[in-house]
Amino acid sequence: MEQNVSAALHKGNEVAVIVFSIHNLAILKREMDSAASQRLWEQVREAFHTVIREEIPSDQIAAVRAYYQDGIALFLKIDHKMDTVPNIDFTIQLILEKLQTKVWRSLQQSVQPIFCTGYIFIDRQIDQLRDAIYLAYQQALSMAQKGLTSEFNEMSFALGKIVANKDISLLAQPILDVETNKVKACEMLTRGPVGTSLENPLQLFSVARQTNHLYDLEMVVLEKALEQIKLTTWKFDIFINFTPLTLGNQHFVKDLKKLMNKYKEISPNRITIEVTERDSIEGLEYFISNLKLLRLIGFRVAIDDTGAGYAxxxxxxxxxxxxxKIDRSVIQNIDKNSVKESMLKGLLLIAKxxxxxxxxxxxxxxxEALVLSRNKVDLAQGYFYARPTSLSNNLQTIV
Structure with missing residues (x-):
């Protein structure tokens, strides 16, 4: 297992440790003897392995390991340039639904197992990989058993402290006109406290989601972005990411207006609200109405990650x-893949x-850039043009 995890990390991937635990295990154990309890665990483990084989591509799996009856851990390779926290949530939900169905079918007892999940990313800064894996497992297990362990409370406290102290930093990645190569805007990218495991944005936002700090964290990101625009006198557009969960919050528009009043010199028409499209918008009562209000105020709306995730x-x-915004999964190696170029053309027709x-x-x-040019794509961003850096008017001439 360690060898596979190590190989994934050395290739530049992140590794998410996703724990599936039986929430009502204590109740189940009271209803059965030790032999029956062991059979239940074996059935759960077998069902889990079957679901993983059927639903997850093998090249995305670093390892699968059962830790006694506490939980089963899936070590999932994550390309941080392509995958997002909502995409991990989608994968977990898919496995959970299939797992629940398989286990329910195989058991005849009155009380059925209820699964809970949690996940965390392996901390690269820990010297010994075995220690990093064990710590990540314990933290993911505590996420699954929310509120029941000191580890969960510590992580929740850490996120609360980050939000209260606004202890994040933002980087800016230029967005360029494909035809002229001139900078037209920047996307703001979040980093957590320097030198901690939460500096990694995937880790930061995954923990924020699981500890119910996501909305407050995203509002801090917005405030920091406005602060940087004011300090640098940035004159071009700014893209700021928001999850549908935040955009669908009934307080979002009011809170956003309050922040904009604090930075009156920044016009809303310079801000693009970027919806992370891999999150589902179903069931979010205020989502569409909030977007309508944002447009009336003057904000523009972008859909991120088009071509991946939810419909x-x-x-x-x-x-x-x-x-x-067309997702990197469509763009990567598009010069070598005619199907991807056809997908691009289809999305361009829809956009038109x-x-x-x-x-x-x-x-x-x-x-890849040449394919965009010949298909007359409007704007582009990526490491080919510029890596994320501090927001500055010097970015206008970075290319």
């Missing part, structure tokens, strides 16, 4: 975004119908 085309038809500007994300080579 992209349905989201586009509901949101009718001003900007469509909707009246949306198109931004291609994750450009890493001149060959």
């Amino acid at each position: 992209s085309l349905n989201s586009i038809s509901e949101i009718m975004p001003d900007i469509i 119908e909707v009246g949306s500007i198109v931004v291609a994300e994750g450009i890493e080579s001149a060959e």
Whole structure:
């Protein structure tokens, strides 16, 4: 296991430790003898392995390990340039639904197991990989058993402290006009406290979600972004990411207006609200109405990660975004894959119908950039043009 995890980390991936635990295990044990309890655990473990084989591509799995009857851990390889926290949540939910169905079918007892999940990323800063793996497992288990362990309380406290002290930093990645190579905007990217495991944005936002600090954290990101625009007198557009969970919060528009009043010199028409599209918008009562209000105020709306995650085309038809951002999974190696270029052309046709500007994300080579140029994509961002850096008017001439 350690060898596979080590190989994944050395290739530049993150490794998420996802723990599936039986929430009502104590109740189940009271209803059965030790032999029956052991059979239940074996059935759960067998069902879990079956679901993993059926639902998760093998090249995404670093390892699977059962830790006695506490929980089963899936070590999932995460490409931090492509995968997002909502995508991990989607994977967990998929496994959970399949697992629940398989276990229910195989058991005849009156009380059925109820699964709970938690996840955390392995901390690269811990010298001994075995220690890092064990710590990540314990933390993920505590996330699954929310509120029942000191580890969960400590992580919740850490997030609360970050929010209270606004202890985050922002980097800016330029967005360029494909035809002229001139900078047109920047996307703000969040980092947690320097030198901690929460500096990693995937770790930061995953813990924030699981400890119910996500909304407050995203509002801190917004305030920090406005603060940097004011300090640097940045004159171009700024893209700021928000999850649908935050955008669908009934207090969001009021809280946003309050912040904008604090920075009156910044016009809303310079801010693009970027919806992380891999989150589902179903069931969010205020989501669409909040977006309408944001547009009336002057903000523009972009859909992020188009081409990956939840039903992209349905989201586009509901949101009718001003900007469509095409996910890196579509762009990566597009110069070598005619199907991907056909997907790009299809998304460009949809954007034209909707009246949306198109931004291609994750450009890493001149060959990929050439495909964008010949298909007349509007804007692009990625390491080929510029890496994330501090917001500064010098970014206007970075390319």
